[in-house]
Amino acid sequence: ILNVEQSPQSLHVQEGDSTNFTCSFPSSNFYALHWYRWETAKSPEALFVMTLNGDEKKKGRISATLNTKEGYSYLYIKGSQPEDSATYLCAFLGNAGNMLTFGGGTRLMVKP
Amino acid sequence: DADVTQTPRNRITKTGKRIMLECSQTKGHDRMYWYRQDPGLGLRLIYYSFDVKDINKGEISDGYSVSRQAQAKFSLSLESAIPNQTALYFCATSARHRDEQYFGPGTRLTVT
Numbered sequence: 001i002l003n004v005e006q007s008p009q010s011l012h013v014q015e016g017d018s019t020n021f022t023c024s025f026p027s028s029n030f031y032a033l034h035w036y037r038w039e040t041a042k043s044p045e046a047l048f049v050m051t052l053n054g055d056e057k058k059k060g061r062i063s064a065t066l067n068t069k070e071g072y073s074y075l076y077i078k079g080s081q082p083e084d085s086a087t088y089l090c091a092f093l094g095n096a097g098n099m100l101t102f103g104g105g106t107r108l109m110v111k112p
Numbered sequence: 113d114a115d116v117t118q119t120p121r122n123r124i125t126k127t128g129k130r131i132m133l134e135c136s137q138t139k140g141h142d143r144m145y146w147y148r149q150d151p152g153l154g155l156r157l158i159y160y161s162f163d164v165k166d167i168n169k170g171e172i173s174d175g176y177s178v179s180r181q182a183q184a185k186f187s188l189s190l191e192s193a194i195p196n197q198t199a200l201y202f203c204a205t206s207a208r209h210r211d212e213q214y215f216g217p218g219t220r221l222t223v224t
Contacts, residue, residue, distance in 0.1 A: 046212035102154030
């Protein structure tokens with residue numbers, strides 16, 4: 001079983017704050033790293049699929065970076081809004097397997 | 113209309129009963145997956161299928177079985193439900209191996 005860890009487990013910020021969280025994954029046999037956003041009572045939705053070391057992806061106020069050599073990815077949210085409140089999941093795909101391994105998620109709560 | 117649908121959305125059943133959860137997709141994807149989510153844990157893969165004739169066990173397949181009736185349909189069965197199978201179950205699809213996955217709305221299953 002692969003070890004994919006996310007930190008922190010939960011985060012409370014004020015509206016307007018910028019924030020970031022971490023996904024750690026095995027640094028060997030890397031194939032892809034996914035980020036998903038999961039709002040309460042909804043389905044997880046993909047934010048980014050990252051495949052290359054040094055990748056940076058951006059969607060609106062959310063961006064992500066990838067370091068496959070050291071086995072981590074950061075997700076950044078600039079100027080958090082209440083609608084950003086959700087659980088953010090990362091998932092690792094190794095080149096030796098066919099399955100995404102998900103981290104436990106970071107639950108973000110943005111207070112107005 | 114949703115691209116990935118699941119039925120039922122909620123189900124309460126008794127220990128020892130057989131139950132089937134159904135998933136249908138209109139995205140035309142070959143790859144389909146069943147996950148379960150437990151509080152505090154990430155999504156864990158139960159079974160996955162890369163086409164109608166290809167079905168594979170995931171991380172936690174014991175106590176579950178699946179059927180891929182067509183490209184668009186992938187069902188999950190609990191042959192004899194037990195209380196620790198109480199969880200939120202998600203079906204997902206993807207176009208290719210490393211592509212983002214599209215999730216259904218989830219089925220909340222309670223086994224009493």
